[in-house]
Amino acid sequence: MTTFYINGQKVTANKNDTILSVARREGFYIPTLCYLTKVKPISSCRLCVVEVEGQNGFILSCQTPPVEGINVITDSQKLFTHRQNIMKMYDVNHPLECGVCDKSGNCDLQNKTLDFEVSSQEFSAKEQKRVIENWGFIKYDESLCILCERCVHVCNEVVGDNALKIGVGGYKSRIVRVEDSSCSECGECMAVCPVGALTTKDFQYKTNAWELQKIPATCAHCSSGCQIFYEVKHVGSCEKSDKKVYRVTNDVDINSLCGAGRFAYDFNNSSVKDKDKFEKAIEAFHVADTIVFNSYITNEEALILQRLKEKFGYKLINSSALKYQKFLQEFSKSAGSMLYNGTIEDIKSADFAIVLGSKISSDNPIVKYALNTAQKNRRAEICYLHPIQDEDIKQIVTQHIKYEVGSEEGVVALLLQLFLNQENLEDSLKSYIDELDIGYLSAESNIGEEELSKLKAKSIRKQNFVLVIGEDLITHKRAENIAKLIGLFQKYTQFKVIIIPTQTNTLGVSLICDLDEKKGNYSIGYNVKGNFTLSCFDGDLSMPSLNQQEGTFTTIDKRVVPTNVAISYNGYCLNDIANAIGLNKKYTIDYTIELPHEKGFIKKSFDELSNFYNLNGDDNRGYALENKVVNSIVAVESVEDIGEFNGTVVYRCESVNQFNYNTFVSKNLANDSFLIGSNQFAIAAKIGDGDEVEFSIGENLIKKVFKIDKKLKGTIAMNPSFDRLLSDDWVSSSYRYQKVTIKRVEG
Amino acid sequence: MKKGTQNYINIHTESSPQKPFEMFKQIVKRTFKGEMFVGLWIVFREMIRFNIHTIQYPKEKLPLSPRYRAVHKLLRLIESGNERCIGCGLCEKICIANCIRMDTKIDENSRKVVTEYTINLGRCIYCGYCAEVCPELAIVHGDRYENVSEQRAHFVLKDDMLTPLDLLKQKEQKEYPGFGAISDEADKFIKKTPLAY
Ligand code: SF4
Numbered sequence A: 001m002t003t004f005y006i007n008g009q010k011v012t013a014n015k016n017d018t019i020l021s022v023a024r025r026e027g028f029y030i031p032t033l034c035y036l037t038k039v040k041p042i043s044s045c046r047l048c049v050v051e052v053e054g055q056n057g058f059i060l061s062c063q064t065p066p067v068e069g070i071n072v073i074t075d076s077q078k079l080f081t082h083r084q085n086i087m088k089m090y091d092v093n094h095p096l097e098c099g100v101c102d103k104s105g106n107c108d109l110q111n112k113t114l115d116f117e118v119s120s121q122e123f124s125a126k127e128q129k130r131v132i133e134n135w136g137f138i139k140y141d142e143s144l145c146i147l148c149e150r151c152v153h154v155c156n157e158v159v160g161d162n163a164l165k166i167g168v169g170g171y172k173s174r175i176v177r178v179e180d181s182s183c184s185e186c187g188e189c190m191a192v193c194p195v196g197a198l199t200t201k202d203f204q205y206k207t208n209a210w211e212l213q214k215i216p217a218t219c220a221h222c223s224s225g226c227q228i229f230y231e232v233k234h235v236g237s238c239e240k241s242d243k244k245v246y247r248v249t250n251d252v253d254i255n256s257l258c259g260a261g262r263f264a265y266d267f268n269n270s271s272v273k274d275k276d277k278f279e280k281a282i283e284a285f286h287v288a289d290t291i292v293f294n295s296y297i298t299n300e301e302a303l304i305l306q307r308l309k310e311k312f313g314y315k316l317i318n319s320s321a322l323k324y325q326k327f328l329q330e331f332s333k334s335a336g337s338m339l340y341n342g343t344i345e346d347i348k349s350a351d352f353a354i355v356l357g358s359k360i361s362s363d364n365p366i367v368k369y370a371l372n373t374a375q376k377n378r379r380a381e382i383c384y385l386h387p388i389q390d391e392d393i394k395q396i397v398t399q400h401i402k403y404e405v406g407s408e409e410g411v412v413a414l415l416l417q418l419f420l421n422q423e424n425l426e427d428s429l430k431s432y433i434d435e436l437d438i439g440y441l442s443a444e445s446n447i448g449e450e451e452l453s454k455l456k457a458k459s460i461r462k463q464n465f466v467l468v469i470g471e472d473l474i475t476h477k478r479a480e481n482i483a484k485l486i487g488l489f490q491k492y493t494q495f496k497v498i499i500i501p502t503q504t505n506t507l508g509v510s511l512i513c514d515l516d517e518k519k520g521n522y523s524i525g526y527n528v529k530g531n532f533t534l535s536c537f538d539g540d541l542s543m544p545s546l547n548q549q550e551g552t553f554t555t556i557d558k559r560v561v562p563t564n565v566a567i568s569y570n571g572y573c574l575n576d577i578a579n580a581i582g583l584n585k586k587y588t589i590d591y592t593i594e595l596p597h598e599k600g601f602i603k604k605s606f607d608e609l610s611n612f613y614n615l616n617g618d619d620n621r622g623y624a625l626e627n628k629v630v631n632s633i634v635a636v637e638s639v640e641d642i643g644e645f646n647g648t649v650v651y652r653c654e655s656v657n658q659f660n661y662n663t664f665v666s667k668n669l670a671n672d673s674f675l676i677g678s679n680q681f682a683i684a685a686k687i688g689d690g691d692e693v694e695f696s697i698g699e700n701l702i703k704k705v706f707k708i709d710k711k712l713k714g715t716i717a718m719n720p721s722f723d724r725l726l727s728d729d730w731v732s733s734s735y736r737y738q739k740v741t742i743k744r745v746e747g
Numbered sequence B: 001m002k003k004g005t006q007n008y009i010n011i012h013t014e015s016s017p018q019k020p021f022e023m024f025k026q027i028v029k030r031t032f033k034g035e036m037f038v039g040l041w042i043v044f045r046e047m048i049r050f051n052i053h054t055i056q057y058p059k060e061k062l063p064l065s066p067r068y069r070a071v072h073k074l075l076r077l078i079e080s081g082n083e084r085c086i087g088c089g090l091c092e093k094i095c096i097a098n099c100i101r102m103d104t105k106i107d108e109n110s111r112k113v114v115t116e117y118t119i120n121l122g123r124c125i126y127c128g129y130c131a132e133v134c135p136e137l138a139i140v141h142g143d144r145y146e147n148v149s150e151q152r153a154h155f156v157l158k159d160d161m162l163t164p165l166d167l168l169k170q171k172e173q174k175e176y177p178g179f180g181a182i183s184d185e186a187d188k189f190i191k192k193t194p195l196a197y
């Protein structure tokens, strides 16, 4: 801890603090243009200069750690003139187009130009030919760019796509796309751009920033539950017109979004109260004995379903959440705590990370971002264990270990043997580890022993370990034993464990609901096909979408975070039905305070939940679940023989930026759902690029167009399921790899 | 006169009749007094005379000051005929009656165009802020002060305000000298940006 002074006031700095971060925490204003809390100091704008009393010259506060006892001056006539000169330079030849620019009103250049009282251009420079470029969904207007480099830094340090770089050339410098890079169209670069240089096609010139109403919410598409604002305004110029979401923004200084969160905001439903249909729904609830649902649901609605079960004995079917629930239960039995102990922050600050059983680039973008940040900023080793090599993250992964499909249990055992500290183990466990047949496991899983020892060698002298567990393991037929083994990781190794919840609120549902295995005779489907279907898409009774509801989600970070209504909904919601058949709460959010305490939820009402970060990045969103201690029983079973997965195998995985039907219906995202495989796969399956094919998984006949991806290798093809309307329960919970026979449909 | 007191003048000097018969007498007297015909005669005389000062509304209207603020006009650029409004939205923002609404989009030439522009004249207080804030001298106040329509919804759409192209061709679009117009000496304040070529 360092003590020093800012403008004469005593302040203290922690390790890794800079003068700027302390100043922000303590409420002193130092102007900045290029600084972003979430990336390393860029120091291109040099506005953040400060003076130190008694010393000559200026220092850059964004990257200078404070020295004991100094007095930092944040504002003086000299500093003002210096900063004013910087702004004068920025303004040279800057187009006078604030009148139409989308950024006007929240443009940093505009603000600082006014702050530093620059009202005319005194210098001149020969103007270059400046072009407007189309980068797919994003447009780059060079003449507005001030070369702050924020976009380049987020794309490298956060997103990990390394798609942008600076085309150096003095006054001619500009931002250029890295050839052959794979931009995932996340829109992060556009979001952090302090000026109007980067815009999107869906938003450009549609409205002025100040007309939009910001609704603080939580992204509904995946379990990261990112903080977002839905920005809404009326459509057209009629007074009584409906509202629509114009864009999604976020607290760009701190958090980041993926393309789905940023662009797939147009999934709202509209309806009016239809009494007849409502009566039919009530009737259906009277005859039904089962409710089928998925985890794209708020905690409150999950609790309503649970209450309905308690009161009327409905069976609750949500197989995907059930698998997760069982996994978590077995995990906690051997780990000794109800939840896993890792968070996204832990990944960011890790220096050794293992990702197991997840196609992380599409399964959970925020985990991918965090891994990338760890790799870029802490030189972390990122070891990716997966049967398919993923080109999208080749910039992030430092070691890819490929294993045979189906051998996940053996892989976990191998890792355990590698990292478990043998010293303080109970005897039974010690002998379990000793008896593992490493040779056999390594042969069956096809992981070479030298690969493992290389991995082990990399872990030496590392301090912060994380283990990320994906859906491949959760849906594995030996999931329960795998979960037990993973539990040992948390208990006996330094690894912090994160088990990625498969859908937005899988974690919440698995804590709140008492789920059943088998359906009854007559089912109500909630956004899943049932005998009577309630849905925000195409059901027997229309329901509000997730951006039309208030409530909370439980995120991967084990936090309960609130979301709000972006677009109002005039039809009925689940709470209306629940009230009509015997529960009694005026609003859905009246359930927030009653979320099960014994599972770690805190007695807080919805209105007590905040939803923001402060400038230093402290998370003030909702609350963190209490991670309760449970009795730990070590009862791991021996590894079962590994079955063979030969021939053509399809892997259920969504394309980047797609998660489910909510993202599929968005007009702003590419939503082709092809079966994508390698050349080798095409040969093995005897199909060609562009062929229409069909295959069946379980009882589901799936028809798709096949596309060859030249970058892919091996005989596993990607089979996205996000386009399935009312995606049936089974599809989202079966083992992700399926052996199939692929037939070409003659057309 | 003492400060704080009022100086009342009684203009009705006769005392009011109390008895019913007196009241009746007053009514008769007032009803048949010849003065009424004096008034009627004056009206009749003026009706048939020429060269009078009465404005023959609605055939004639009083000339208005340029600063008069009535129903808005949207002007066009004189040379090109393009709409002056660039859709900056400042008028919408500044309007204290919150009665301006607009909708914009990007057109084929990548320019921002205003697709809809309405002013709810039922709510507008004719303060002139919109005309004053407009950086393009696009929205101005006109002199049309009669607002008659069957529906409030007709108050007022973009097409009603925008200078029709034929009028523009006939050079009928007048520059607006009133509220929000540039001052006569505006040229004096212009600083030239140094250019390097
Ligand atoms: S980037 Fe900012 S300063 Fe430049 S035209 Fe747009 S709003 Fe104005």
Ligand code: SF4
Residues within 6 Å of the ligand: A138, A151, A154, A155, A159, A161, A162, A163, A164, A182, A183, A184, A185, A186, A187, A188, A189, A190
């Ligand atoms: S959209 Fe995302 S991936 Fe693409 S250039 Fe921008 S930050 Fe990089």
Ligand code: SF4
Residues within 6 Å of the ligand: A144, A145, A146, A147, A148, A149, A150, A151, A152, A175, A189, A192, A193, A194, A195, A197, A198
């Ligand atoms: S495009 Fe925007 S974020 Fe990128 S360098 Fe230019 S001004 Fe900065």
Ligand code: SF4
Residues within 6 Å of the ligand: A219, A220, A221, A222, A223, A224, A225, A226, A256, A257, A258, A259, A260, A261, A262, A364, A365, A366
């Ligand atoms: S989809 Fe997931 S990662 Fe993307 S913005 Fe939403 S919550 Fe975040």
Ligand code: SF4
Residues within 6 Å of the ligand: B084, B085, B086, B087, B088, B089, B090, B091, B092, B130, B133, B134, B135, B136, B137, B138, B139
């Ligand atoms: S202020 Fe003028 S230019 Fe701007 S939107 Fe209004 S009328 Fe158009």
